[in-house]
Amino acid sequence: MVRVSDEVRRLRKRFEARAEESHVWESVQLARHADRPYTLDYAERLFSDAFELRGDRAFSDDEALIAMLARYHGQTVVAIGHQKGRDLAERTRRMFGMPHPEGYRKAIRAVELAERFGYPVLTFVDTPGAYPGVNAEERGQAGMIARSILAFCQASVPVVCSVIGEGGSGGALAIAVGDRVLMQENAIYSVISPEGCAAILWKDAGQARKAAYAFRPTAGACLDLGVVDAIVGEPKGGAHEDVDQAARLLDQAIRQALAEAESVSAAERRAARRAKFRRMGVWGVADEDGADTL
Amino acid sequence: MVRVSDEVRRLRKRFEARAEESHVWESVQLARHADRPYTLDYAERLFSDAFELRGDRAFSDDEALIAMLARYHGQTVVAIGHQKGRDLAERTRRMFGMPHPEGYRKAIRAVELAERFGYPVLTFVDTPGAYPGVNAEERGQAGMIARSILAFCQASVPVVCSVIGEGGSGGALAIAVGDRVLMQENAIYSVISPEGCAAILWKDAGQARKAAYAFRPTAGACLDLGVVDAIVGEPKGGAHEDVDQAARLLDQAIRQALAEAESVSAAERRAARRAKFRRMGVWGVADEDGADTL
Amino acid sequence: MAPVEVDVERPKGDDEPGRRHPNTCPSCRSHYRDDELRHALRVCAQCGHHFPVGALERIDQIVDPGTFEEIGTDLRAADPLAFVDLRPYTDRLLDAELATGLGDALVAGTGRVVGRPAAIAVMDFAFMGGSMGSVMGERFCLAADAALARGIPLISVTASGGARMQENILALMQMAKTVGAVDQLREAGVPYVSILAHPTTGGVIASFASLGDIVIAEPNALLSFAGPRVVEQTTGEKTAPDFGRAESNLRLGQLDAVVPRRELRAELARLLLLFSPAEDEPTGDQGPVPLPEDATIAGEGPVDRVLGRLGLGRRRG
Amino acid sequence: MAPVEVDVERPKGDDEPGRRHPNTCPSCRSHYRDDELRHALRVCAQCGHHFPVGALERIDQIVDPGTFEEIGTDLRAADPLAFVDLRPYTDRLLDAELATGLGDALVAGTGRVVGRPAAIAVMDFAFMGGSMGSVMGERFCLAADAALARGIPLISVTASGGARMQENILALMQMAKTVGAVDQLREAGVPYVSILAHPTTGGVIASFASLGDIVIAEPNALLSFAGPRVVEQTTGEKTAPDFGRAESNLRLGQLDAVVPRRELRAELARLLLLFSPAEDEPTGDQGPVPLPEDATIAGEGPVDRVLGRLGLGRRRG
Ligand SMILES: [Zn+2]
Numbered sequence A, B: 001m002v003r004v005s006d007e008v009r010r011l012r013k014r015f016e017a018r019a020e021e022s023h024v025w026e027s028v029q030l031a032r033h034a035d036r037p038y039t040l041d042y043a044e045r046l047f048s049d050a051f052e053l054r055g056d057r058a059f060s061d062d063e064a065l066i067a068m069l070a071r072y073h074g075q076t077v078v079a080i081g082h083q084k085g086r087d088l089a090e091r092t093r094r095m096f097g098m099p100h101p102e103g104y105r106k107a108i109r110a111v112e113l114a115e116r117f118g119y120p121v122l123t124f125v126d127t128p129g130a131y132p133g134v135n136a137e138e139r140g141q142a143g144m145i146a147r148s149i150l151a152f153c154q155a156s157v158p159v160v161c162s163v164i165g166e167g168g169s170g171g172a173l174a175i176a177v178g179d180r181v182l183m184q185e186n187a188i189y190s191v192i193s194p195e196g197c198a199a200i201l202w203k204d205a206g207q208a209r210k211a212a213y214a215f216r217p218t219a220g221a222c223l224d225l226g227v228v229d230a231i232v233g234e235p236k237g238g239a240h241e242d243v244d245q246a247a248r249l250l251d252q253a254i255r256q257a258l259a260e261a262e263s264v265s266a267a268e269r270r271a272a273r274r275a276k277f278r279r280m281g282v283w284g285v286a287d288e289d290g291a292d293t294l
Numbered sequence C, D: 001m002a003p004v005e006v007d008v009e010r011p012k013g014d015d016e017p018g019r020r021h022p023n024t025c026p027s028c029r030s031h032y033r034d035d036e037l038r039h040a041l042r043v044c045a046q047c048g049h050h051f052p053v054g055a056l057e058r059i060d061q062i063v064d065p066g067t068f069e070e071i072g073t074d075l076r077a078a079d080p081l082a083f084v085d086l087r088p089y090t091d092r093l094l095d096a097e098l099a100t101g102l103g104d105a106l107v108a109g110t111g112r113v114v115g116r117p118a119a120i121a122v123m124d125f126a127f128m129g130g131s132m133g134s135v136m137g138e139r140f141c142l143a144a145d146a147a148l149a150r151g152i153p154l155i156s157v158t159a160s161g162g163a164r165m166q167e168n169i170l171a172l173m174q175m176a177k178t179v180g181a182v183d184q185l186r187e188a189g190v191p192y193v194s195i196l197a198h199p200t201t202g203g204v205i206a207s208f209a210s211l212g213d214i215v216i217a218e219p220n221a222l223l224s225f226a227g228p229r230v231v232e233q234t235t236g237e238k239t240a241p242d243f244g245r246a247e248s249n250l251r252l253g254q255l256d257a258v259v260p261r262r263e264l265r266a267e268l269a270r271l272l273l274l275f276s277p278a279e280d281e282p283t284g285d286q287g288p289v290p291l292p293e294d295a296t297i298a299g300e301g302p303v304d305r306v307l308g309r310l311g312l313g314r315r316r317g
């Protein structure tokens, strides 16, 4: 009943084959590893200098999402990233990297600052998702995520996004709309956590592993589906095994992506970014004759 | 010791003469008259249709400052104004026309909407001032007033502002930066209330009348000082004596001011608006010879 | 964390254990024949409760008869992940299409609203909980394209439990894709009016639906990123009965208005007038700008009664 | 309502009845000789209390010796309203000039900060409570003009009780005038760093001072539109001891950093580096970008110690 392209058939075959079964769950675990490097770990290694941009100029400073002016290979950039926190006190302060609307408002402010000065924007995506609390909702969590996505769409400066841990739902996407989107080998990126998916579709959060196999939050799947532009390698065993080496690999990838994004005019870049996301999605065409069905 | 221009000497002479003594205090009373028409009274009479724009998309809807899309002589405009409220319940709900930061955030949002569609902005200024409460301060009252002024500076659409009652301090100015600023005959406009000025300079709020004579919040003074572009007449006895007639007079003035503002290009308009406010202020030059002193 | 979920919750007390007939009012227990309810725009005559409205019926409610032209009709979900949970995604799609007669949870097209042209995108909660996947994203963009190409306003009516998990990351990307379409409208100065029906949650409210130049909600609609159950289960916080409801959202600055369904078409007509180009008016008169003759408004009198003068008072509250 | 006032308040307990010597620490009662305090950047060696700093001394603290060139020096208030309260405005001006040696409450100019050029605007609270009138507005704009003309960053240091009531409406207009100057900088992509010293209130914080691309405050500075006394008297609300203080403002999202005076010059050097044009770096190295040789930082060691690596940790908290 639905006619699909060769490309879709190829994708279906790949996912039906259920290759890399073990790798899927390993990625989920590595992406959430307690020692996995966070945004600040990379910032320390990638930037020769930095000044933190704090506050949303409206309500608070959300430490789950940090922003900074930073010097990257001799040029100034605006860096934005989720920050989970290393020990319990820092994790609590940073809400485990789950931003409130104030965090996204800070991100928008940072993008606007980059735009005023023509500085490229680099983002580091690592969040279980936006914080799902009453106060966050009351202060407009949904609308602020939408406005953050819009700010990234509107930016005419180069934007390079890197998924470095958990790319959790709208809370991640809010700072992940870029000219180039990179994803570390063991990072995950998905519309919902495996646990959340399992709780809803399997009616049992314990089926997270099964859900992860079904919906494939892996870098490989994201690349195949055209959602990310490149996979960034990690040291053997995961980024936490050698943070300096992980940073070098990420640095190389960002530097190349940035050079690509900088190679076109601002207007072309903005149009191309929008066009890239416009192409995302896979669909077929209703076919009354029943030919070439799923 | 300070050399001043002929213009300044002329101004000093005018104010030293203390003309219109009685008119000063009468204006203060008429501007605050319980029956004085408010923004909505004029909106009903000036606009053939309207849709209220509510909310700041961040924290709340501040009813002390209202915004609307409205049809004005066949064209759509964005109207923004303070609204005091007529009875006690409405006054309490509208905080006597004293906005919180959310009100100014709504104003900024309305200006941005006008900017997207090229709609002129009309403002109606009538507030004792921004609300001086703990919550308002904690949510960034000062910064939001600054950002509202900035939004009005940045707008490239025509902006016509009318002071229709109390033009109180930064809370008024936040929506009073326009290509043309009109002021009703009996409106007042000042950096502080007469009571506030008296409390600080005379150490006695009861000296408000004396303070008002000294600092002249009247339309005549504002015109002489180059702060407003035109005085709009009111019916005999004040705008409340014949609201329809007051609205007709205001309509005429706004319509002419709007036509003037629309007669130049967007870039010229923006530059001219900034230049106009840049010229504001009166100063002399230090003169070691002691000639032409104050 | 699971802020995006398909099976959205109803408010406490709304849902009795066991089944309830869809035409029985959950609020006052009045029961209606389907044609009765349809004629009343699916608003309870007794208590004003707003029942859900399917996409095609919603189009009938707001678009002038005979003017709707659908676009993107033949687009269908293609299941690139070959997704299977308790049931295959393809089975769920088939069931949804059979149940609703729709190809996906959003219907796009163009039409006239009280005489003025507009592009239209209307969602249907009955199709897999109004979940947003690739087809919805593309159809929304096609509606935006039509608005852009013809320079006419876009109107959307949303009802969604969030993103469609079966398309995982591609579903998430529809948020960026649809926001990009809104960005294009903004850049071109094309108006976008977003109407939020019960429930609009998850990825839909966190993308295009929140970005209308004007955002209007239906009374009592649940409008939140995370639903109240997710909030309570994840954070241990209690949610108030009005958590995320339209009226709370209005108070909290997220909406321009809460408009009862019976007044919705009139409000849209008012907005389309306000967003229409300037017209020369005859010699200083301030009368209302003329509207097409014979225009009527569902559930109300002639248009000019509604559009005649400033109606700010009615919308406040 | 009187949100703008000239005589700003001190925190509770700060002010004893009777007179206190200006070089006695209000916090720990340590007393200093003036040259001692000046050498310590007017920071109490015992408890870290930040004493007020005059405009010229502040310029000495942050601008490289011998590089400051003042502009707008001859501008003086002209008293167009012929204003008289308990004393004539002209008398107050004369007293203020004699007491401070300044022509008004803001000194404008250009100079170098750790080797990099910048336009400078520094306020002095001792001149009529740092109140903003026509001369301050014009001088701020002249500094912004210099930044614009030479494409160099603007740095302001504010300390103000608000607008100058004696110039009434013209004082209010300085808010619009100075914001217009900031708007020009923004349009041209010229950086503006705003440093808020105790107290920055009223019309100054509600205009240019809040619009820095970067906004930094000194510890414990009172930063609010209305002062605590006005809030309490007008609304009947109680204010907490940390009401409006720099640390509260940081928590409430209004500041990028609270920087102790001893680190201020180093932070400014860091920011001027970050706002300087991109430089080609040698073959993939990520070492710090070179700074002028011999650059030193007041109260600290050589520059490279401070600028060497990411300093995020220090500024947090
Ligand atoms: Zn009912």
Ligand SMILES: [Zn+2]
Pocket (backbone or CB within 6 Å): D025, D026, D027, D028, D029, D030, D044, D045, D046, D047, D048, D049
């Ligand atoms: Zn001390």
